[in-house]
Amino acid sequence: MLDSSPEFSTSIQSETTLIIGPPKQLPDLNATVDNISWDDLGKEGFIIQSLQHNGKSTIWIGGNTDQALLYGTFDFLKLLQTHQDISSLNITSIPQTKVRVLNHWDNPDRTVERGYAGSSIWDWHRLPDYIKPQYLDYARANASIGINGTVLTNVNANAQVLTPYFLKKVAALADTFRPYGIKVYLTARFSAPMEIGGLDTADPLNDDVQKWWDEKVNEIYKHIPDFGGFLVKADSEGQPGPQNYNRTQAEGANMLAKALQPHQGIVMWRAFVYSNETPDDRAKQAYNEFKPLDGKFEDNVLVQVKNGAIDFQPREPFHPLFGAMPETPLMMEFQITQEYLGQGTHLVFLGSLFEEVLDTDTYAEGPGSTVAKIVDGSLDNHSLSGMAGVSNIGTDRNWTGHQFGQANWYAFGKLAWNPRKSAANIAQEWLRMTFGNDEELVTKAKRMMLQSHEAVVNYMTPLGLHHIMGWSHHYGPGPWVTDKHRDDWTSTYYHQASSDGIGFDRTASGSNALSQYALEIQRKYEDLDSCPEKYLLWFHHLPWDYKMKSGNSLWDEIALHYQMGVEQTQGMLEDWQSIKDHVDKQRYDQVLAFLQIQHNEAKWWRDACLLYFQQFSQKPLPEGVPQPEFTLDHYQNFKPLFVPGI
Ligand code: GCV
Numbered sequence: 001m002l003d004s005s006p007e008f009s010t011s012i013q014s015e016t017t018l019i020i021g022p023p024k025q026l027p028d029l030n031a032t033v034d035n036i037s038w039d040d041l042g043k044e045g046f047i048i049q050s051l052q053h054n055g056k057s058t059i060w061i062g063g064n065t066d067q068a069l070l071y072g073t074f075d076f077l078k079l080l081q082t083h084q085d086i087s088s089l090n091i092t093s094i095p096q097t098k099v100r101v102l103n104h105w106d107n108p109d110r111t112v113e114r115g116y117a118g119s120s121i122w123d124w125h126r127l128p129d130y131i132k133p134q135y136l137d138y139a140r141a142n143a144s145i146g147i148n149g150t151v152l153t154n155v156n157a158n159a160q161v162l163t164p165y166f167l168k169k170v171a172a173l174a175d176t177f178r179p180y181g182i183k184v185y186l187t188a189r190f191s192a193p194m195e196i197g198g199l200d201t202a203d204p205l206n207d208d209v210q211k212w213w214d215e216k217v218n219e220i221y222k223h224i225p226d227f228g229g230f231l232v233k234a235d236s237e238g239q240p241g242p243q244n245y246n247r248t249q250a251e252g253a254n255m256l257a258k259a260l261q262p263h264q265g266i267v268m269w270r271a272f273v274y275s276n277e278t279p280d281d282r283a284k285q286a287y288n289e290f291k292p293l294d295g296k297f298e299d300n301v302l303v304q305v306k307n308g309a310i311d312f313q314p315r316e317p318f319h320p321l322f323g324a325m326p327e328t329p330l331m332m333e334f335q336i337t338q339e340y341l342g343q344g345t346h347l348v349f350l351g352s353l354f355e356e357v358l359d360t361d362t363y364a365e366g367p368g369s370t371v372a373k374i375v376d377g378s379l380d381n382h383s384l385s386g387m388a389g390v391s392n393i394g395t396d397r398n399w400t401g402h403q404f405g406q407a408n409w410y411a412f413g414k415l416a417w418n419p420r421k422s423a424a425n426i427a428q429e430w431l432r433m434t435f436g437n438d439e440e441l442v443t444k445a446k447r448m449m450l451q452s453h454e455a456v457v458n459y460m461t462p463l464g465l466h467h468i469m470g471w472s473h474h475y476g477p478g479p480w481v482t483d484k485h486r487d488d489w490t491s492t493y494y495h496q497a498s499s500d501g502i503g504f505d506r507t508a509s510g511s512n513a514l515s516q517y518a519l520e521i522q523r524k525y526e527d528l529d530s531c532p533e534k535y536l537l538w539f540h541h542l543p544w545d546y547k548m549k550s551g552n553s554l555w556d557e558i559a560l561h562y563q564m565g566v567e568q569t570q571g572m573l574e575d576w577q578s579i580k581d582h583v584d585k586q587r588y589d590q591v592l593a594f595l596q597i598q599h600n601e602a603k604w605w606r607d608a609c610l611l612y613f614q615q616f617s618q619k620p621l622p623e624g625v626p627q628p629e630f631t632l633d634h635y636q637n638f639k640p641l642f643v644p645g646i
Contacts, residue, residue, distance in 0.1 A: 020061040045094030046072030067181035074144040082432040096376040099386030100416035101149035114645045116344030117394030117401035128172030139180035145413025149183045155233035157189035159196045171223040183228035191240040203245040204255035217259040229265035235273045250296040257298035271305045276486040281511035283309040295327030302331040307357045313466040314457045320516035322371045323364025329382040332375045337392035344401035346598045348456045349449035351411035351423035358419045363518035372419035387416035441582040448572045459565025459602035464538035467494040473643035477608040497616045503537030544617040556622040562606035563625045569599040608635035
């Protein structure tokens, strides 16, 4: 939306001509620039260049394809919207990853697993005949932030989406998205040859199974000539997979990859493989499964790895697979929907979380081997690269449930395009485009956003604690969750609190998950003096009176972090209240109400967790941490009902 402030009007009234077009159609213009390598721009890169043409001041948005011109145009609009100086532009922008996709965990019945923004936007029942205007808005919004693909269906997959009945509907969406450069992908249920194909096996080495997939893929391409490919969750949380036939993940992935190769399609094969039956630390299992398969995947397979080894916790160290599979392109999977971070009501700017992971040095090939370099393929010269974001989009009028949820969608797109872009910069851009260029608003709202990730870590899982949330719905605190049918879904499995201390020992004296990292990381994290305190209880089990760098005991430090998280949410609330007159009433009121919920829930987390852990520490709360309002029984007996997204 264009802003009509006076200084803006002045700048667009100047005598500048805007030209949008490819170099091939603009040879005169192209002759005025000598520093552009059009080959390097590829199909998606663009330039925005100020120049003199026929004696006139000109801005040229150039690129080799319509898609590139679209990206360039959106970038130019961003410059206008954020009131940048456009008098002398010299911008070259090339996406650093190839496949930049949203993953929708949307079911055919329109429920959304871990979705907190209403129902699925895919109205399957009315497709293919009714194209909701929202689909176009969706495509435009995604194109505006550089996203070039969408996986329409849940990784907990339903084979029906591969039937002709659904493929017609998928084709209608693909036709709608195509002008915006968005390809569609589907999730492939590994047992589909049995469920919808009538075969009695889904063994990836069986000829009939390979033939079934070859034919199924040919059929899909008849409906959708530029179909992107498949995303697969196999051998995980009850999903079928190659393990059912004693085959490897590579054998499973390659079967699909071969079917897709004639059509230039790809397979995104998830590394989220773990089992309660495996008697090893869950954090180690994906590495154990995949590392030996390095180099064994077909060229059109990306192994899709979550940012951390457990599951999208408020904070996790980077996944040890990053850096461990140089022969295989690894794709990043971030979760935009906030399953473990306050779901639809907490303001948590995930740009900070994404940036922290991408900037981390894995030391895989010496210093400087950042996760970003692995994800963009530059460390090991992979031409295929990608980033996936589990979508937070639904039918809610504001798309994401929380107004600030849109910032996380935006941040994902921007970091997928350029994994080195700064979170602060992204927050600022998003605020200016979403709420306007009022400096006080931008300064204060940016401050809120940039401290929000640390705040949620503090009031949920400080100092490396993890997976201590409510059972199944994952909402609110649940450090007491224990004795369930899966040990690796309980909280006690992860925090290991007892009278002797707290934390998961992942050093050599414990599960030795640390051995999966490069030596530099192992040394740094196993030594208590150099282990970053933010990961302390992820890697170490320590006594309650262990002395922290601050001089506090571990118990006091945990309590003070919970308290700090609560105070940070109070600060966010006050920042928002102080800009009341700078935001329209509707958005102001909703964000205010949500911040109040967040603040109350931060107190809930603090009080419930501290009362629970206090049973083991047997220590008083330090000064500055108030006594909880209720007893531990009260918190343990409080069971939120009908939490969305399950
Ligand atoms: C789609 C977690 C979530 C599940 C999700 C799974 C996954 O376990 O709780 O809802 O399933 O991750 O990423 O496959």
